Amino acid sequence: MKYSSTGIFRIGVVVVLVAGLIALALGGYLTPLSRIFLTPLISAQTWVATRFQAIQSLITAPADVSELRLENAELRAEVSSLQVQVVELQQQVAEAQLLSTLVDYARSRPENRYIAASVIARDPSPFMHYVIINRGSDAELRSGMPVVTEQGLVGRVAAVTAGAARVQLINDPGSSVNVLLQQSDADGTLVGDITGDISVGMISQSANVQLGDLVVTSGLGGNYPPNLVVGQISTVRNLPYDLFQSASVQPAVDFSALEIVLVITNFQPVDVTPLIP
């Protein structure tokens, strides 16, 4: 094969041009030039691709939507199931925390024996501040046994059946508890009210009752063991012409949120009725 001199010259020119272009490109001198060409090209490519994808999704959409809907329904069901599990676990954690606090309380008073019970109902009559617990005479509960929580005194067992018991709360209008005001060392009688509040009456006029005084059971009368926390004095009524002072008490227990209570089973209430003239 023979190459003419013109042919060799052309090849040489092309090689030099290509080499020159490569050198210019490597040196970055062709960037503005390439931008002029590439920018409209990229715009056109983008426009075409967008339209194409839109048309493609329009054609394939029904199948995708039905699949997505199915997947969505499955995921929703899974989320619901997980939410139920979360709520159940939260309830279990709350219950475990409550039981742990009650166990701590029971350990702090080893002289007493306790039976834990759940509050399952409230008295249907708004005139009665009673709750019903799910333990009865089968669990050796007896009428008169004191009922407490880790916060303080709740009330006492008023009636018992085999599997349940009715507890009279200390804020029932018919409830009466002999108490001691710890700081002022004064005795009094705690009574409930239809409003749900509790107050201490029959406090001696000579007693120096202070706000914040801790109210505990005194044990007098034999209905409750001594030193069970009842609440704190919130207001004092001391009128010079009254025989006794009285005071409102902020209860230690939230009676509207009772869930689990402890019944003190080794306390035998003393019936002093025959001694009353």
Next chain:
Amino acid sequence: MAVLIAFPVFAILVILQGGMISAMPLLRGTADVVLLTIVAWALQERARAIWPWSLIGGSMVGLVSGLPMGALLGAYLLVTLIALILRRRVWKAPALAMLAVTLLGTLVTHGVSWLARWLSGTLIPIAQVFNLITLPSLLLNLLLAMPVYVMVRDLANWLYPEEIEV
């Protein structure tokens, strides 16, 4: 049949009353779905066994409540009597009768409850009872009266279907 149905109906209602409704007071008053059901049943034209219904309802609530058992039972029987008297007088407007007996029934039940507590040695000031218990309970009972009436009417219609002459 109606007597047999009364047992599960009132069992469910007493559970609801003690477990839920009593835990949702307005001031210190609560709705009384057992009373409303007894009243609604007594006002049904087709209903039979009206007295057994109030006897069963009153006994079940009396078993659960700390009030003396005869108190609520007596109150419910008295309310049933009022409902039967009013049914004959305003039979063309049962909804009106339901509201009227609910009002009277709430007052009677609370009056009897107050009396029972007073006789058992707990005197509650009447003004407090009226403001904190009776008025709120009345409002709740009147709110629930018509839904309960409709449900009891459906139950009565199911138990005693209308006879069609062919």
